[in-house]
Amino acid sequence: MTSILTNTSSMVALQTLKGINNNLETIQNEISTGKTVSSAKDNASVWAISKVMESDVQGFQAISESLALGESTIAVAREASETVTDLLTEIKEKIVGAQEENVDRSKLQDDIDALTDQISSIASAAQFNGLNLIQGSDSVNILSSLDRASDGSVTSASISVDRQDLTFDAGVYNASGTDLSGNTSDSAAAAVNTAVTEVLTLSTAQAVDDVLRLQIGDTTVSYTATTTTLNDAADGLTAAINAAGIEGISATVSGAAITLSSTVAFEDTDLTFGSTGSTTGAYTGDNKLEARAETVTFSATAGVSEGDGYRVTIGSQDFDYVAGKGESFEDVARGLKIAIDGAGLGDISTNVTQDSSTGEWILQVDNDGSSLAFSSAGRSDGTATGGLAGVNDIDVTTDEGVSAALSNIETWIDSAIEAAAAFGSAEGRIETQSEFISNLTDSLKSGIGSMVDADMEEASAKLQALQVQQQLGIQALSIANQSPQSVLSLFQ
Incomplete structure (x- = not known):
């Protein structure tokens, strides 16, 4: 039956053409945006996941900037620490040179003062964007990552960098703080210049021609007995001790008792007694002279x-x-x-x-x-x-000052070396983290692309196919619309 009111063929052709046009619109949108999922209506779940990942990418880009700033700040501190190390090494050369007696110590002191001023200048100038890591002691936290848990919660992570104080600051002793005196003990209530003494009393008679030996530190003194009397042996051994000229050591005698006196400041002096001959000699007393200090x-x-x-x-x-x-x-x-x-x-x-x-x-x-x-x-x-406190007090114009400077310079050099090493380690860690964040950001972008980006080769093929389908659909609709006209021939 042919009807002029209801054209079924035209309706079918029209619906087909609409479907083709919708598909064509979709593929044209993919080509123009480059995405298969450009809005939530395209694929709600994929769009939501991609947006979360995109926000993480933005966050990691900000972290990369933070790491770059931190790395530059630490690089400045490392360079400063290395320069300070070099300057301290130069000061050491001046101190060693001042050990000689025929040098102009005042000129060496001028050189040391100039080098010290340079160290102070470096400590003040070693800042990046207002942050100086070789002054003070507070740690600095550098944002290094964003950690997303399985429940969706996000926390930040930081790399902590310790400041390395290379200033001359004396610090502030807090007399009202908690008492820590239990951590120390001092040997006396007064520092005196009197010698430390030790009494050695010969206690065993010896025979004539027995050899008595007393080792005092690295020096051995001896006495060959000419009598069997202990007092004579003590006299003879005392004379031998004093004749040996041991620095800081002297002896006096009273009867069979030998009193050793020591002004050696910082080292205990070991004592070892022995004899050779018909009789084994012995004494009562300690086996060392304690340091005077x-x-x-x-x-x-x-x-x-x-x-x-x-x-x-x-x-x-x-x-x-x-x-x-x-x-x-x-x-x-x-x-x-x-x-x-x-x-x-x-x-x-x-x-x-x-x-x-x-x-x-x-x-x-x-x-x-x-x-x-x-x-x-x-x-x-x-x-x-400060880690270099006392450098500005170096004085090589006196023997005492030269001796003190020589013993302390290694402490200062070690402090500067440790600071440079600590900064170098932190800089390496931040560089590694920065590289990781860069690679992670690229991986996230790649993952987002695989979910939402359009396959342009496939889109191109679909576009050509849909354009052909659209042309055919238009022709089919045109043919279907012409069908009612055939009814007119029935009325001619």
């Missing part, structure tokens, strides 16, 4: 926290050192030594040593002048001392 001994078990300050009082003068982050009692002992040496006290000399049996660090203070009060104390919550 007074000591401050630091605990081998207690820890050191940032801001812990320790004070040594000599006479009426206080000498302080306040620990920075990550320091030990070795740092404290050496810091106090530098503080005392910097005062230029002519009769006071210092040394730092470690007890091999207990692991305790010991500050030794020797007095070659009149007796002075001596004590130590400790308090928490101070302001840390």
